Amino acid sequence: MHIVVDRRPAGVALIDEAGGETLVPEAGLAAAVAEREAEHPRWVWTDTAQWYPPLLRAGVRVERCHDLRLVDAILAGIDGRAPRRDWGRAPVPARSDTLFDLDGVVDARPAIAAPLAWRQQRDAIAAHADPARLALLAAAESAGALTAAEMHHAGLPWSAAAHDALLTEALGPRPVPGRRPARLDALATEVERLLGVGPLPIDSPSELVKALRRAGLEVATTRSAELKRLDHPAIAPLLQYKTLSRLHTANGWNWLDEWVRDGRFRPTFVPGGVVTGRWASDGGGALQLPRQVRAAVHADPGWALVVADAAQLEPRILAALSGDAAMARAGAGVDLYAGIVESGAVSSREHAKVGMLGAMYGGTTGVSAQVLPRLARSFPQAIGYVEAAARAGERGERVATRLGRTSPAPSAAWRERQHEAGAEGASEAEGRAARGAARSWGRFTRNFVVQGTAAEWALAWMAGVRRRLWSPDAGPLTTQPHLVFFVHDELIVHSPLDRVDEVERALREAAVDAGRIVFGASPVSFPVTVAAVQRYSDAK
DNA sequence: AAGCCTAGCGCC
DNA sequence: AGGGCGCTAGGCTT
Numbered sequence: 001m002h003i004v005v006d007r008r009p010a011g012v013a014l015i016d017e018a019g020g021e022t023l024v025p026e027a028g029l030a031a032a033v034a035e036r037e038a039e040h041p042r043w044v045w046t047d048t049a050q051w052y053p054p055l056l057r058a059g060v061r062v063e064r065c066h067d068l069r070l071v072d073a074i075l076a077g078i079d080g081r082a083p084r085r086d087w088g089r090a091p092v093p094a095r096s097d098t099l100f101d102l103d104g105v106v107d108a109r110p111a112i113a114a115p116l117a118w119r120q121q122r123d124a125i126a127a128h129a130d131p132a133r134l135a136l137l138a139a140a141e142s143a144g145a146l147t148a149a150e151m152h153h154a155g156l157p158w159s160a161a162a163h164d165a166l167l168t169e170a171l172g173p174r175p176v177p178g179r180r181p182a183r184l185d186a187l188a189t190e191v192e193r194l195l196g197v198g199p200l201p202i203d204s205p206s207e208l209v210k211a212l213r214r215a216g217l218e219v220a221t222t223r224s225a226e227l228k229r230l231d232h233p234a235i236a237p238l239l240q241y242k243t244l245s246r247l248h249t250a251n252g253w254n255w256l257d258e259w260v261r262d263g264r265f266r267p268t269f270v271p272g273g274v275v276t277g278r279w280a281s282d283g284g285g286a287l288q289l290p291r292q293v294r295a296a297v298h299a300d301p302g303w304a305l306v307v308a309d310a311a312q313l314e315p316r317i318l319a320a321l322s323g324d325a326a327m328a329r330a331g332a333g334v335d336l337y338a339g340i341v342e343s344g345a346v347s348s349r350e351h352a353k354v355g356m357l358g359a360m361y362g363g364t365t366g367v368s369a370q371v372l373p374r375l376a377r378s379f380p381q382a383i384g385y386v387e388a389a390a391r392a393g394e395r396g397e398r399v400a401t402r403l404g405r406t407s408p409a410p411s412a413a414w415r416e417r418q419h420e421a422g423a424e425g426a427s428e429a430e431g432r433a434a435r436g437a438a439r440s441w442g443r444f445t446r447n448f449v450v451q452g453t454a455a456e457w458a459l460a461w462m463a464g465v466r467r468r469l470w471s472p473d474a475g476p477l478t479t480q481p482h483l484v485f486f487v488h489d490e491l492i493v494h495s496p497l498d499r500v501d502e503v504e505r506a507l508r509e510a511a512v513d514a515g516r517i518v519f520g521a522s523p524v525s526f527p528v529t530v531a532a533v534q535r536y537s538d539a540k
Numbered sequence: 541a542a543g544c545c546t547a548g549c550g551c552c
Numbered sequence: 553a554g555g556g557c558g559c560t561a562g563g564c565t566t
Contacts, residue, residue, distance in 0.1 A: 447555035
């Protein structure tokens with residue numbers, strides 16, 4: 001059963017299966033949704049990010065939805081057309097200038113009515129070569145949208161005091177605005193002294209390169225990987241400066257002031273924000289939270305953070321995608337890379353890891369390229385699968401994930417370059433450039449199938465965890481165990497201490513389910529490591 | 541002053 | 553190294 005939500009000039013229409021409409025004022029929407037939620041409808045609406053947050057603020061949770069905007073983006077990708085952008089915008093918040101309130105409401109009506117978009121999308125899914133998988137993807141993407149809104153609503157528990165303490169420990173006391181911390185000052189002075197070239201423009205990469213060269217250090221950039229290769233007493237304090245300066249500028253006191261309120265960090269998670277289907281985030285760099293500051297992620301008193309991580313997710317995804325039985329066997333334990341070593345394919349865990357990552361990213365040099373032939377002999381299906389995806393990309397073809405999300409076509413400029421390089425009279429240089437571009441696009445499509453399918457597995461995992469934690473009659477979201485963080489292959493649940501065991505079970509069971517949902521009967525296992533901790537930094 | 545680009549580095 | 557991102561600072565253009 002589903003209910004389509006459609007914004008009208010006079011309010012919001014709730015349209016049931018039989019076509020019956022109930023018109024409710026925008027302000028009465030939460031109550032109207034709450035009243036119908038007990039019947040377990042699927043809410044069909046234009047954009048979860050617009051509709052759901054006000055419901056959550058009113059204490060109303062929704063179990064299932066169909067997000068027309070996100071599903072359109074997937075269908076648009078398959079059809080090779082641009083996604084619709086006109087899904088309306090969120091109602092203007094009450095605090096804004098009253099002059100614009102009326103405009104806001106008018107603009108909030110999308111160009112296409114939700115019931116029509118819904119019919120079109122159902123037809124498009126039914127007409128697809130594999131409707132069942134695509135319907136699964138639509139459901140998983142939509143469930144992700146609900147979870148993203150709920151995680152933003154709940155927020156990641158954050159101790160400003162712990163954050164301040166770790167900053168003070170690393171950098172010295174918080175400086176007055178415009179000044180840099182004492183520890184950075186001291187390190188910069190030390191680097192200047194050891195280089196002996198006078199005042200150092202340490203925060204300007206291009207100027208710093210010149211200064212280093214004046215001091216006799218042959219560098220082309222100031223990248224730390226390049227600096228590490230040098231043997232000079234000034235390098236150690238310079239690297240230290242760069243690390244601490246990064247902490248200060250990216251996740252220092254200013255970050256804390258801007259992003260942490262009332263003990264919570266509330267980034268916006270953006271489902272489908274990455275071309276492969278991975279999530280993106282907006283605000284605070286949520287998906288790049290440095291290990292250095294994870295000690296500030298702190299459970300409330302009487303609560304725990306249950307941190308779960310899918311072990312070696314991407315190579316397992318590749319094993320399942322390709323049906324590689326030997327790699328499935330290597331992954332029977334918790335450590336797939338150790339299993340690859342035991343199979344005799346390579347001699348060390350590091351070789352297994354670097355080799356597999358290289359196979360999935362398209363590495364062509366170093367250790368990864370050296371061990372690739374051995375991996376290809378032991379796991380021909382798995383390696384053959386990513387090689388085929390790479391060749392398809394090099395030919396300009398599109399590739400697809402397990403559930404049917406497609407890679408974009410290469411640009412017109414790319415196709416033109418390939419065409420011209422093959423034409424009569426093309427120069428050697430044109431040929432080289434075209435082959436380089438082709439290989440580059442092949443690396444993208446090679447990775448797309450694995451990264452995109454891993455994102456689908458993660459959506460299924462997350463949806464399974466959410467469903468297991470869900471109990472509609474147990475009160476508001478944040479009084480029960482609830483998801484607070486997600487980063488590609490890792491989930492965090494904030495849970496009352498006495499419910500940690502059931503949360504751990506939910507995380508493990510949902511991972512097993514996710515494998516079945518995405519791959520059906522497959523011998524590949526998807527183990528997760530789970531740790532109940534007070535601080536995120538204690539998880540591993 | 542605002543917008544755009546690059547360098548660099550954090551995460552998976 | 554090879555895939556995908558977001559963010560900050562510096563430095564340039566408009």
